[in-house]
Amino acid sequence: MSVQARQNQGVQSIGFGIITVSDTRTQETDKSGQFLIEAVKAAEHQIESYQLIKDEQSVIKKTIENLMVQPKVEAIIINGGTGIAKRDVTYEAVEALLEKELPGFGELFRYLSFTEDIGTGAMLSRAIAGVVNGKALFSLPGSTGAVRLGLTRLILPEIRHIVHELNK
Template sequence: MVKMFNDDFMRLNISVLTVSDSRTEENDTSGDFLVDSIKSSGHNSVEKKIVVDNIYKIRESLSTWIADDRTQVIIVTGGTGFTERDSTPEAAEPLFDKKIDGFGELFRQLSYETIGTSTIQSRATAGLANDTLIFCVPGSTNACRQAWEQIICQQLDSRHKPCNFAMRLKKVTQ
């Protein structure tokens, strides 16, 4: 059963995965920003985890949350660039049942206003796997803020019109 925040708002269960070879719980400002934003928006923060930038470690965490009966949304921060170690899209996209092409397109359009043509190196992506929504965003706190405030928060709000993802997600047990 999904808990209600008010008459129309549906509380969603959201997990955050930080992909990094250098972040720790003490300096994970992006993951902390996302958890704080999730809570302040009225959603439930289910779990936060940090994994090294390794396709199989990322897939393991994603697969666990996709299969569990609590997590409805996963936000991955980090590993979306073009360095040799960046592997989040390669880890996540094979798990998608449906890719949400518009997310990456809109994220890069919005990013152009702040980082110019460097936005072409962003491989932000999103998709749906087992009725679990997955957003993969760059690791900087500013990029997480932009993705959350300008796209994700609205699309997770059951009151957002004309459409949102809240009703499309798996039903959860509390």
């Protein structure tokens, strides 16, 4: 199946939940979260929820769990907290919830980050994606460049196909 055929498969508009994980950002300074909202809307999808939360594992897990039971949310994108600093615990929170991991997402994200964005610094990324409660979950680093790369090169080109597969 061609890329175009996969992109056109399934529902036309996806309901997204956006979560920014940060101890320092506010809604006014959350450039990555705002980029996600604008780009998802520009791709003719819906923003069902946007939340800015602290980088605490229990808070991240609870926020994801709350979004996963909302019927209009079909996909969640998290940005932030994926590095290797002590405070970066998004990966651990997401990994613990995944029913099925999509290892290719993290692999491709790091490859694209290496070749198109930050070079060898890509090895520090712990981007991860998978399925929770029959819904797609993507976790990206918090930089706007990383969010742009992950959304435009990986998530948006495949989201309709992913949601179609999850709803079969």
